[in-house]
Amino acid sequence: MTRIGSRTTGRPTLAEVARLSGVSPITASRALRGISTVAPELVEKVQVAAASLGYVANPAARALASKQSQSIVVLIPSLSNHLFIDTLEAIHDVMRPRGLEVLIGNYHYDIAEEENLIRNYLAYQPRGILLTGFDRSDAAKQLLASSGVPCVHMMELGGEAQAMSVGFSQQQAGRAAARHLLERGCKRPGFIAAQLDPRVMQRAEGFRQALAEAGLNAYGREVLAPQPSSIELGGELFGQMLGRHPEVDGIFFCNDDLAQGAILEAMRQGIKVPQQVAMVGFNDLPASAHMVPRLTSIRTPRAAIGRCAAQALLGLLDGKRGQPKCQDLGFELVVRESS
Amino acid sequence: MTRIGSRTTGRPTLAEVARLSGVSPITASRALRGISTVAPELVEKVQVAAASLGYVANPAARALASKQSQSIVVLIPSLSNHLFIDTLEAIHDVMRPRGLEVLIGNYHYDIAEEENLIRNYLAYQPRGILLTGFDRSDAAKQLLASSGVPCVHMMELGGEAQAMSVGFSQQQAGRAAARHLLERGCKRPGFIAAQLDPRVMQRAEGFRQALAEAGLNAYGREVLAPQPSSIELGGELFGQMLGRHPEVDGIFFCNDDLAQGAILEAMRQGIKVPQQVAMVGFNDLPASAHMVPRLTSIRTPRAAIGRCAAQALLGLLDGKRGQPKCQDLGFELVVRESS
DNA sequence: GCAGGGCAAGATAGCGCTATCTTGAAGCGA
């Protein structure tokens, strides 16, 4: 009879599996972990016993004994933004089949909150950490470095010399947008951005560079807002742009939702896109291809970044050598009706 | 000197905190957990020591010793759908300040996968589980029941007698949409749906009931597709509706993205909304208020459901009695230009 | 035939915490 009221949980333990299959607990442990030194017929017996008891190993005990959890941590700056969802799902798709739990930390674009999350999540002894970009507090970097937990950086490239990164050049993407507008004959291009996180500012920098190279005033027509980007804000900022710079004939938006809001606002105001103002978005969100007019956008490999970053991390865990430090997955200008 | 190469992790332990503050480990443990039987000056000393060492308790050890993790599990059918993001964020906002980790399980609308996730997540000995709806395998229900882990069901109401639920009546929402179309003078209303999960079908049922009560053929004009809903699919299904039932003069969409796709498709085809076809969406997603025409929709309390469900679960954990079994948070018909 | 190597299986000893029991000093009334 089971002892009721003891400190036990009622869940079957490895010891019970071992007893049922007539081996020692350590052999049962090895059998279930697929360690090859166990005889095939014992493995079979143990698996049958485990299945019949509905045994699932206690992750806490496992983590404590082995000094390693089966979890990996992903730190992202926002969940409400559709962007990171695709990346997260791809990460899940890679990690779960390997039995790794994905712990998600959302730091709401707040460096201090990120540092805090890192401190707390390191206590879980994760197998690895996936980070967004390179912009974090020195204390956070210090924590990560001294923990020895493998890290992969997503979205941006470069960063610290030793850092592993999977992403694309935000700056080049900004340049590509500018060049496209110029090629389409825009003489007075403008830039609308929100959130103003480091990646947005890199795109802005690329955009400005390309304008400067074309002999235009790089900072001529910009409307920047610190709040999170949204369709609603896109309409507003577009209105502000028209008020301040009525001559604008092409706009690059740092995110598609802003551009979508602007397209809808333009329709309300009877402004013709692209005849009066061309528009180029960023990220190629699902709605963009269906706007009227369909939105030209820079498609970013969000899912691929998640997948490759996850795989790179697994590579680090398996001790694979010779992995590239820096994976540039590029981006793609998808030209549609709005430009 | 610390022993290198031993089985230890290098992270500071409770024992070190205790040594540094001159108390026993158990007293340090109690001090850090805020257990009131420790003298204030000792608490202070322990906290100072912990801070100076950068001590963060090992969750695995804590979970193993106490038979309880500091995590709660949320099972949702999809992440890519914007719907559950709002709910998830609200749950996080309630749980994290209480020091609870949120483990997210996405079962991709697959009952078998959900059962599997439940089996695996129960091994974490979570403090509680938040579930989506009531539609799951008997084995899953059995697992949950015998685990004794408190559960709260989100999105739908009712279900099993003992179950705690926070949501709204999907059926009533479907009725409300139908009644609104009828009030607006629609004589030949139709219904477009995708995904066809249980909640969608409940809305369909409510919609049909209201039509029947008005003396109309309840199943007259329906276009149902099993694949996930999306803007693109909305345009397609709208096209199918027009092909099969050209007389349709008002459509209820089971999700806003379908309606958005239909509005955009209507614009392309030169079909006037609402003059030729009125449209009513569901969920009031962010873009809906900005469509041209602005989309009438049924606003669902997604964030509130997450928040209330999380609070209800905390209530169960704290052993609060007399909580309502069933919290109906209602919904709101937001009438805009499309109807 | 026997020493030695190889290797499957088991015994042992924790991992870093907390539940529970024990101790001892202080407080209090008779």
Added chain:
DNA sequence: TCGCTTCAAGATAGCGCTATCTTGCCCTGC
């Protein structure tokens, strides 16, 4: 003053696993 309760603090004993060391068997080869 004494015996009682009260309660802060500590000692002890695991939680359920796995790393590591040990055992003992079998197979070689000379």
